[in-house]
């Protein structure tokens with residue numbers, strides 16, 4: 001490739017979004033795309049891959065830096081400018097209009113001067129593309145009637161229709177999950193025909209399988225560009241995550257005999273007034289993690305809400321440290337030492353209009369050291385909030401001048417985890433605690449839960465993620481249609497069994 005001129009080059013690309021972050025979302029990124037190469041753009045969620053792709057294809061303007069096409073500086077004001085220079089992007093979310101066919105979608109998208117393109121001619125050109133690239137969709141079908149994989153093919157064909165020289169694919173997950181090998185072969189043939197492909201993914205194995213070179217981004221920074229044949233998984237992991245190895249989760253202590261939470265024959269209605277929690281009973285001991293697996297919507301939310309006082313039980317009891325807390329006020333339950341990481345972070349986890357600092361101490365704001373009499377002690381709150389933000393790597397523009405509303409879901413979750421655990425609760429009720437976090441934050445959260453367990457905290461962990469359930473739980477329960485259908489020691493079961501229970505509600509295959 002040396003000596004060759006890249007079709008596209010981005011040099012020192014920076015992007016900031018007005019008023020939102022004090023840091024750059026992209027911070028001096030360099031990237032070159034050569035004809036005939038498949039270039040993987042690899043990075044965790046939030047690394048900046050999509051933003052970079054949008055800049056290279058003209059959807060976003062850049063804050064600083066320069067794009068070159070065949071060595072000449074260019075300025076893209078719109079995606080049409082990108083396409084005119086031969087750069088086409090297939091977005092992660094499908095963009096075609098459902099009630100129309102692919103050819104009709106292409107006709108709608110053409111500049112009005114090009115309306116002379118009749119549908120049959122568009123279809124003819126598409127058929128030629130089918131032959132050339134071995135990508136086919138039903139031309140008579142409406143987009144909405146195609147499968148997810150076919151819809152993604154249609155998106156790609158729509159971009160190919162414009163005869164790009166660079167094809168950017170932002171996490172084409174439907175095609176990868178359905179027909180990986182075949183899809184990668186097609187991409188290779190496209191590249192062999194001279195096309196340059198920028199393939200965006202957060203999965204190392206995909207980058208290794210499909211590409212000639214790999215550019216790694218981490219939190220908006222360019223960590224390096226490597227030849228695929230000269231790298232390996234270990235190097236890519238350290239580029240993606242820094243000098244970071246996931247912690248070993250070991251359990252030293254066994255749970256004590258002391259029961260912290262006991263739930264007896266609990267039933268509750270959902271918001272539609274239907275019985276959504278049916279006669280559920282279990283106990284959690286000090287230093288024990290009980291994982292509740294289940295597909296969301298099988299009564300887990302109602303269970304968590306009844307335990308934390310946010311929903312009334314219509315039957316049964318909630319006993320915490322041998323005292324009856326059934327239908328007690330949420331404040332009383334907090335005072336009993338129950339921490340809650342709710343599923344609905346923004347609605348009930350934080351007060352979105354409040355500054356970040358106040359949210360960090362929300363549950364203790366009226367108490368020392370954060371208040372004295374009726375006055376807030378700003379210094380003490382700031383000190384504590386700073387410590388927490390640093391410990392959990394939350395990206396917060398300003399503790400006092402930013403409303404919590406503007407934080408990303410991942411950052412709100414980091415603050416909630418910190419707030420709910422720093423005081424060492426008696427019982428931690430956690431619903432989907434790592435949902436939306438990146439791999440590093442997930443393993444840090446798991447580590448935190450294991451540490452709390454070792455310190456004797458009882459934990460109710462509701463999750464859909466079986467890796468999480470199996471990494472953390474001492475015992476595993478499965479909820480199905482409002483019932484707790486089993487509770488079993490982790491060592492006595494396996495992921496397949498639990499997955500089967502989650503979807504069928506029974507140990508036996510149903511008779512047809």
Ligand SMILES: Nc1ncnc2c1ncn2[C@@H]1O[C@H](COP(=O)(O)OP(=O)(O)O)[C@@H](O)[C@H]1O
Nearest residue numbers: 017020025044045046047048049050051052408
């Ligand atoms: N329109 C926007 N306004 C403000 N911030 C944004 C916008 N789009 C993306 N971001 C932020 O930029 C960062 C990178 O996002 P993105 O490029 O979508 O990541 P990736 O595709 O690697 O998962 C994230 O922190 C995201 O919150």
Ligand SMILES: [Mg+2]
Nearest residue numbers: 049050051092
């Ligand atoms: Mg993305």
